[in-house]
Amino acid sequence: MKNEFNLRHLDVKAFAKGQMHIEGDTPLAQLPRLREDCVGDATGHVSWAAQGAIDVGQDGKDAVWLHLEASAQVPLTCQRCLSPVSTELEIAQDFRFVADEATALAEDDESQEDLLVLSPDFDLMGLIEDELLMALPLVPMHEACLSEHAPTSEHDAAAGLAEKPNPFAVLATLKTRKQ
Numbered sequence: 001m002k003n004e005f006n007l008r009h010l011d012v013k014a015f016a017k018g019q020m021h022i023e024g025d026t027p028l029a030q031l032p033r034l035r036e037d038c039v040g041d042a043t044g045h046v047s048w049a050a051q052g053a054i055d056v057g058q059d060g061k062d063a064v065w066l067h068l069e070a071s072a073q074v075p076l077t078c079q080r081c082l083s084p085v086s087t088e089l090e091i092a093q094d095f096r097f098v099a100d101e102a103t104a105l106a107e108d109d110e111s112q113e114d115l116l117v118l119s120p121d122f123d124l125m126g127l128i129e130d131e132l133l134m135a136l137p138l139v140p141m142h143e144a145c146l147s148e149h150a151p152t153s154e155h156d157a158a159a160g161l162a163e164k165p166n167p168f169a170v171l172a173t174l175k176t177r178k179q
């Protein structure tokens with residue numbers, strides 16, 4: 001991959017000030033946390049693009065922004081038939097960078113965009129991997145398996161995964177039992 005940026009140590013502010021754009025293809029093999037959720041050889045790539053910008057933030061002053069897009073086709077395990085299912089992951093997200101954790105926490109509720117702490121040494125590939133991990137389906141399944149209605153034990157197991165009981169509801173049940 002030829003580019004003048006170090007994707008693991010990006011100076012976000014300089015990137016945004018320059019209105020810079022980078023894009024690339026990264027082998028799944030270089031994203032170990034995402035690779036771990038894949039089955040088989042996982043020889044695929046993640047295609048991604050990042051655009052920096054300076055634009056107004058919450059306080060009306062100039063802020064550092066990053067727009068990130070990425071897509072990948074990852075082999076996951078179908079939770080019904082347990083064979084590999086090629087699953088499309090796609091993300092498109094705006095990030096605004098703030099001075100510190102406290103500001104991020106304070107402004108998070110009112111912000112449409114995701115907030116991150118400004119760094120001259122930002123791990124862009126790490127962020128791409130984080131976002132793709134969050135885009136993973138809870139219960140990966142072939143479309144044919146999903147539409148099949150015949151109840152089987154695997155199907156029931158998958159349905160159980162999809163409808164995890166609310167932990168607070170479980171807690172309430174436990175409390176009731178104690179009384």
Ligand SMILES: [Zn+2]
Binds near residue numbers: 078083141
């Ligand atoms: Zn299946």
